[in-house]
Amino acid sequence: MSDNPAAIAAAEIPPGTVVLEARDIVKDFRGKREGLRRKRMRAVDHVSLQLRTGRVTALVGQSGSGKSTMGRILAQLIVPTGGELLLHGEPIAATRGRKYINYTSTVQMTLQDPFASLNPVHRISYVLKRALRIHGHATNEDDAQEQALELLRKVELTPAERYLHRFPHELSGGERQRISFARALAAQPQVLLADEPVSMLDVTIRKEMLDLLDNLRRTENLAILYITHDLGSARAYSDETLVMYHGQVVERGPSAEVIDNPQHEYTQRLLAAAPDPSRRRHRA
Incomplete structure (x- = not known):
């Protein structure tokens, strides 16, 4: 195993290992001006x-x-305005240069709108091969081609050859989100931050996408942050749930406990407004 934990494959790290930690994070934004001063929003x-x-x-x-x-x-x-991030226990301060590139290879994020995050003038082959080269995982064109095909198979877009030369506008919303996952996997990350990955998708394919995310969690040994407004899917697909309200975590714990027996008033209100999570499948 490498002396640098961030440089090894996630599959080589024991399950349950803390990869990324946030400690006491604060973020303030500048708000509207009030007189001579500009109000800050936390x-x-x-x-x-x-x-x-x-x-x-x-x-x-x-x-x-x-x-x-x-x-x-x-x-x-x-x-952030305050607090710190730690990758494998080491504080991360770099926002540019080699350390920053190494961080972004280890920690990948997919966004809510897959169409907006894909350049409409480039074919899927370009999108995936470019990601492979940026993160140093393709030695030549043949290697990039084969890896791009394997990435498509990992996100269950098969036959992979059918998708490689398409443009984003030729794909459905669910297929574009799968391409976003494939591009993230091209970095060979240890952490995947999935920001509302199904909120813009048709309700009929949301479960398929969450099943894929769960499969990637198992097969790639990924540490996944699932950002969502849906308590039911959090109950079904996550191990731990943190509930945020006005910038603070107001409740946290094992997902089943948080959602089946919510203690905070805000969590109770969220649950009352959501479909019955007991009707969702529970993750094995």
């Missing part, structure tokens, strides 16, 4: 969490709760 208020290999952590909350902002901080798309 989007994330002293949030801590750990992501472990082979485990899914759900970050649940309504729009404006701070959950997506927290995801972007973990992806280093946003710099």
